[in-house]
């Protein structure tokens with residue numbers, strides 16, 4: 370999906386919601402456990418329930434890998450089920466020496482080589498340019514680079530001062546020389562809204578993937594006020610607050626209500642940008 374197609378979807382759906390498919394087999398509604406593939410059955414119901422309100426879906430790969438080969442199968446079926454006009458994110462947080470990153474990129478981008486057909490993958494910047502380039506070699510695919518993450522440990526390295534800037538600022542400035550906003554997004558945690566003004570100065574045109582609203586307590590209002598741009602420029606993720614709103618037979622209805630509430634607030638914020 371291109372930058373302008375993603376932007377169009379946001380204005381069409383009046384939403385920049387990304388539903389995080391962090392499907393934990395231990396948290397599934399009990400009545401689904403007799404299904405042949407409970408994880409896929411759950412994901413299918415969540416996608417059906419939220420599709421009117423979401424522009425993106427982000428399966429976190431850990432939840433699937435932890436299930437062994439069955440998990441990978443559930444992931445493949447889930448990706449195939451997501452409508453093609455939605456942006457898809459493999460939240461894998463990969464990055465390694467070049468030849469290894471090359472295989473990670475194949476895993477998430479190249480169905481002709483037994484891989485998956487995601488639009489994007491999350492990548493850790495720590496190993497530098499040659500660990501990121503193999504992902505960027507796939508034209509039409511996106512790298513979503515960790516900049517300032519939502520967790521407390523983000524202070525350990527990302528907030529350290531190097532020269533006259535913090536490490537996450539250096540990551541953004543340097544990575545911008547590797548690819549344009551048509552292929553590169555940055556992850557900024559919703560819990561880091563105070564830094565969004567500075568981040569928008571450094572990256573005015575890049576999409577930001579912002580996880581951490583809902584269960585982690587980030588504010589959608591603050592993120593939207595400081596992060597929205599004329600093209601949208603944001604994908605705000607919520608996982609647990611949508612997926613596990615209920616573990617009863619009403620789980621999909623409750624997930625839909627959570628997603629709808631976020632979308633309604635997003636429509637309101639979109640109306641404030643001209």
Ligand SMILES: O=C(O)c1cc(=O)[nH]c(=O)n1[C@@H]1O[C@H](COP(=O)(O)O)[C@@H](O)[C@H]1O
Pocket residue numbers: 389391429460491517518519520556557558580581582583584585606607608609610
């Ligand atoms: O890259 C991410 O998506 C990510 C980065 C970050 O800084 N914080 C963060 O929570 N995430 C992911 O976003 C999702 C957040 O889930 P909830 O807190 O349940 O909404 C999880 O899949 C996390 O792995």
